[in-house]
Amino acid sequence: MQEPVLQVEDLHVTFHTDLGTTPAVRGLSYALPKGKILAVVGESGSGKTVQALAILNLLPSTAQVTGGKILYQGKNLLALKNAQLRRIRGKKIAMIFQDPGASLNPVLTIGEQLCETLHAHEKISKPTARKRAAELLSQVGIQDAEKRLDEYPFQFSGGMCQRVMIAMALALHPDVLIADEPTTALDVTVQAQILKLMKDLQRQNGMSVIFITHNLAVAAQVADEVLVLYAGQCMEHAPAAELFKQPFHPYTQGLLNSLASVHKKVEKLPAIAGNPPRPGEVLPGCPFAPRCAHAQARCFEQCPPLYTNSFRRTRCFLQEGK
Amino acid sequence: MMRFLLRRLCLLPLVVLGVTFLLFFLTQRLSPEMRASLYVKDPRQMGALEEVIRQYGLRDNVFRQYGRWLKNVAHGDLGYSPSANMPVAQALKKYLPATIQLAFVTMVLVVFFGVWFGAASAVHKDKWQDNVARLVSVGGFSLPIFVLGLLLLMVFYGKLHWFSPGGYSIQTDIIIHGAGFKTYTGFLLVDSLLNGQWRVFGDVLNHLVLPALTLCIGSFALMVRVMRSSMLEELGKDYVRTARAKGLTEYQVIYKHAGKNAIIPVITLAGIQFIRLLGGTVIVETIFDYPGIGRFGVLAAQQLDIAGILGFSLLVAVLFVVGNLLCDLLYTAADPRIRLE
Numbered sequence: 001m002q003e004p005v006l007q008v009e010d011l012h013v014t015f016h017t018d019l020g021t022t023p024a025v026r027g028l029s030y031a032l033p034k035g036k037i038l039a040v041v042g043e044s045g046s047g048k049t050v051q052a053l054a055i056l057n058l059l060p061s062t063a064q065v066t067g068g069k070i071l072y073q074g075k076n077l078l079a080l081k082n083a084q085l086r087r088i089r090g091k092k093i094a095m096i097f098q099d100p101g102a103s104l105n106p107v108l109t110i111g112e113q114l115c116e117t118l119h120a121h122e123k124i125s126k127p128t129a130r131k132r133a134a135e136l137l138s139q140v141g142i143q144d145a146e147k148r149l150d151e152y153p154f155q156f157s158g159g160m161c162q163r164v165m166i167a168m169a170l171a172l173h174p175d176v177l178i179a180d181e182p183t184t185a186l187d188v189t190v191q192a193q194i195l196k197l198m199k200d201l202q203r204q205n206g207m208s209v210i211f212i213t214h215n216l217a218v219a220a221q222v223a224d225e226v227l228v229l230y231a232g233q234c235m236e237h238a239p240a241a242e243l244f245k246q247p248f249h250p251y252t253q254g255l256l257n258s259l260a261s262v263h264k265k266v267e268k269l270p271a272i273a274g275n276p277p278r279p280g281e282v283l284p285g286c287p288f289a290p291r292c293a294h295a296q297a298r299c300f301e302q303c304p305p306l307y308t309n310s311f312r313r314t315r316c317f318l319q320e321g322k
Numbered sequence: 323m324m325r326f327l328l329r330r331l332c333l334l335p336l337v338v339l340g341v342t343f344l345l346f347f348l349t350q351r352l353s354p355e356m357r358a359s360l361y362v363k364d365p366r367q368m369g370a371l372e373e374v375i376r377q378y379g380l381r382d383n384v385f386r387q388y389g390r391w392l393k394n395v396a397h398g399d400l401g402y403s404p405s406a407n408m409p410v411a412q413a414l415k416k417y418l419p420a421t422i423q424l425a426f427v428t429m430v431l432v433v434f435f436g437v438w439f440g441a442a443s444a445v446h447k448d449k450w451q452d453n454v455a456r457l458v459s460v461g462g463f464s465l466p467i468f469v470l471g472l473l474l475l476m477v478f479y480g481k482l483h484w485f486s487p488g489g490y491s492i493q494t495d496i497i498i499h500g501a502g503f504k505t506y507t508g509f510l511l512v513d514s515l516l517n518g519q520w521r522v523f524g525d526v527l528n529h530l531v532l533p534a535l536t537l538c539i540g541s542f543a544l545m546v547r548v549m550r551s552s553m554l555e556e557l558g559k560d561y562v563r564t565a566r567a568k569g570l571t572e573y574q575v576i577y578k579h580a581g582k583n584a585i586i587p588v589i590t591l592a593g594i595q596f597i598r599l600l601g602g603t604v605i606v607e608t609i610f611d612y613p614g615i616g617r618f619g620v621l622a623a624q625q626l627d628i629a630g631i632l633g634f635s636l637l638v639a640v641l642f643v644v645g646n647l648l649c650d651l652l653y654t655a656a657d658p659r660i661r662l663e
Contacts, residue, residue, distance in 0.1 A: 056567055086570075089566065089567055091569055097563065102560040104561055104564065105561040106657075106659060108582070116568065116570065117569070120570050152659070154658070
């Protein structure tokens with residue numbers, strides 16, 4: 001197997017609020033292979049965004065990394081000083097966000113925001129930066145790029161804004177792109193266009209992508225590997241094709257069952273009964289046990305380890321000895 | 323844009339008519355004799371009272387009198403102000419620059435320090451910087467202007483002799499009324515520099531400091547509050563996270579990105595406060611005996627100088643409408659999303 005670009009080791013992130021401390025990510029580990037897309041899948045509150053924000057230390061002030069390492073080029077990102085991390089942000093590891101409209105500064109022109117990224121990491125003249133910015137815009141499929149550089153985000157549609165965000169993120173050919181629900185706020189046709197654009201650009205640049213989504217269908221379209229998060233823990237991590245063909249973990253099975261399909265005709269889509277643990281609630285056993293149809297007595301007492309089976313990892317006692 | 327300007331300018335005569343008619347109507351509650359008496363200085367000529375009333379038609383119907391006043395105003399004649407001993411128009415022209423000067427210096431101080439303290443307060447939320455700014459702004463809110471003005475006078479004039487109250491020094495008066503002193507703008511602060519009169523500049527500035535500080539405090543408190551909350555809101559927004567993710571320095575993130583958005587409500591506030599200061603420096607100008615239109619208005623009111631009061635109100639109304647218009651224009655410059663329709 002290839003050397004991974006980015007490695008997350010035993011990451012713990014905790015929120016400190018007036019109501020007490022809430023663990024959001026509990027002992028998450030994964031390796032991001034070079035040139036691959038890893039989809040991190042989970043429902044709201046599963047910690048998928050939080051773990052991504054931790055990579056670039058963009059967590060809100062209420063959250064704190066309480067343990068673990070994030071290794072990039074042999075350096076632990078969590079131990080870097082702000083000035084050192086700044087040289088990595090945007091240049092080596094770039095990020096795009098869920099709400100493209102809100103992620104761009106409303107009072108700066110698109111050109112200013114694009115050029116600013118270039119100026120932050122490279123010593124280039126203003127005209128050169130502008131020329132590069134226009135090239136980037138046409139690269140992500142925006143017509144009339146030169147003219148549109150002087151427009152403001154409110155003059156762009158949601159899909160266009162996300163294209164700008166992608167252009168901005170890819171401006172300096174980063175090794176890693178973290179995409180936090182990049183298509184969630186867009187309508188379905190635009191979603192497909194953006195996914196295609198991202199995949200094309202990823203292949204061209206050979207970069208690695210952490211693709212965060214709650215949408216398994218989207219994950220199936222883009223991912224090489226899928227990591228399923230539940231209550232801040234990795235439940236299942238497998239190559240995408242295998243995971244969708246045969247999910248091991250009952251939670252993943254439940255998620256896949258609840259997907260609508262054009263081939264099956266059903267009256268009502270099956271849903272996983274119950275609710276995920278409330279924030280701050282830490283169960284002694286498997287966090288999914290109360291909702292699991294296969295749960296045994298020991299599932300409630302003891303959290304199963306991640307069982308590794310060739311390229312797959314599964315946190316379930318059912319995989320014991322397999 | 324043009325339509326917006328025209329529509330807003332149509333508002334001008336309405337506001338001016340409303341304000342002046344209201345005041346005019348109120349002054350009619352005074353008997354014609356009382357209104358006429360101000361123009362008769364010598365008690366031995368009280369018999370002339372009736373002649374004044376007749377000459378100026380003071381017993382006429384209020385609308386006729388108001389119409390006459392309006393007609394004169396349209397010809398640039400605002401009447402004669404006995405309290406200032408000169409025509410009202412001339413008095414306003416003489417006193418307005420001093421007030422604008424005072425309001426301007428005050429606003430520069432308020433905006434500069436208000437934005438700075440407010441931003442620092444938000445960036446260092448709940449740290450000592452925030453606590454100091456909050457303390458200062460609560461203090462500023464709760465300190466009445468006349469108390470602060472008198473305190474400053476007592477300390478800096480009475481005890482320390484650092485600054486002087488009242489009109490300009492005699493030397494200054496002699497110089498500015500002398501033949502060699504050219505009036506370029508009417509603003510003494512600027513004119514003294516253009517004339518190369520450093521002593522005059524120093525004296526004018528010296529007279530400006532205490533009133534400006536006094537006027538500052540209330541507006542400053544409000545400015546800090548608005549800037550703080552606006553900055554806090556902006557710092558929590560998604561684009562700030564994007565700016566950080568791009569690898570910008572914290573300074574760029576805070577001042578270029580969040581700051582540019584946070585300043586928008588401050589611009590409106592600053593505009594409104596500036597306009598308010600132009601008409602509302604009455605108390606401070608009176609305390610410091612500062613030669614501006616506020617003091618002119620007070621003297622006119624005290625002596626029932628009706629022409630003076632009407633002229634003062636007319637000016638304040640015009641300033642208010644025009645100032646608000648400028649404020650809106652400034653707003654569009656700061657926020658590209660706002661287009662005036």
